[in-house]
Amino acid sequence: MTAPAVSVVVVSRARPDRLRLCLTGLSRLHYEPYEIVVVADAQGMAVLRDMGLEDEVKTVAFDEPNISRARNLGIGIASGEIVAFIDDDAVPEPTWLTQLTRGFEWPEAAASGGYVRGRNGISFQWRARTVDRTGTSAPLDLEGDSPVLLTPADGRAIKTEGTNMAVRRTVLAELGGFDPAFAFYLDETDLNMRLAARGHATAIVPLAEVHHAFAASTLRAENRAPRDLYDIGASTAVFLRKHCPNGEHRQVVAKLRAERRRTLLEHMRDGRLEPRDVRRLTARLEAGLAAGRVMALEPMPEIPHSPQWFLPFETRATGRSVVISGRLIRRKALREQAVAAAQTGDCVTLLLFSRSTLRHRVRLTRDAVWEQTGGLWGASTRSQPAMRMARLARRTAEEVRRIARQRGLDQA
Structure with a gap:
């Protein structure tokens, strides 16, 4: 089956460093064809120029605090069959689009959503959920990692997260995109409810993962304390x-x-x-x-076809995934080795273990290395005991199994 063309829309305002990291991840996806659409302020546009990407992505200059209006501008020039969304303070796993588009293997699926890991790169912020007419979400207990097609129950919708979701463009266009009345908060939930009202099914794909940092903004501080409600x-x-x-x-x-x-x-x-x-x-x-x-609610006319041709992004990833593992005491040499491999286009996972029981953390570095740090005897998931003895080779193998499909290691 031919993979559908995907337009990835990123909205960014006053967070240039976060956008840079997000684009680092997006530029190394194991998928084709996809295009990147950036809706951003002047700081965001400067990041594109600095990264040398201004001629490789579609852009819309926008500097207003309204994420729905910004996303609609992105949809307006998106030319893919599928439109995917990710926040500027998130980074995708290399196989994100490969997994997320599996949801559209069902012809009746209008939308697809994945799981979101938190700032430590390990724990989940959000998995499968439903939402009701009051905007209240409830968890869905899904077994395993296989995609699941869900039809909304009466009065509820299948919840997707704005930082990890995709919708068929024809459906988005017909619905008029996101409602600009939602400048922030409940924007994608409103879309979920409108999809449900029309009887559209949504696929949940557990292995379509992004890492979301909850970065500081005009609405919340770095410590997540609110600045405005x-x-x-x-x-x-x-x-x-x-x-x-x-x-x-x-x-x-x-x-x-x-x-x-x-x-x-x-x-x-x-x-x-x-x-x-x-x-x-x-x-x-x-x-x-x-x-x-x-508030006067604006009409939501159908979004017309994009006036621009699809602009396929040439991924920097070769498709080859490698693992470098060792003791934290050797971190300088191991990091240099990892950066050199990443510069060739490899998807590099660097595992650095200390002789401790520290819990593990995962981050994508600016050099495009997936770096995981923690104790050799520490837990990397909540289901693991706080301490357990293990040798380096065994612990490396366990961690590789945990991330293999997200990182493309199962194809290596």
């Missing part, structure tokens, strides 16, 4: 107007207030916020709720 309030009010019966609104809003207050007080207890911040943020939440209740 206006958009959360506004988006919640709009979502309820669109999808939830009026009689349930008061209860949902009361729950939102209680949850956000509890979170704010936890941040204050831990020293990340001051009492005045709690008062200010609470007021901003209320202002957003009030604005969302009366």
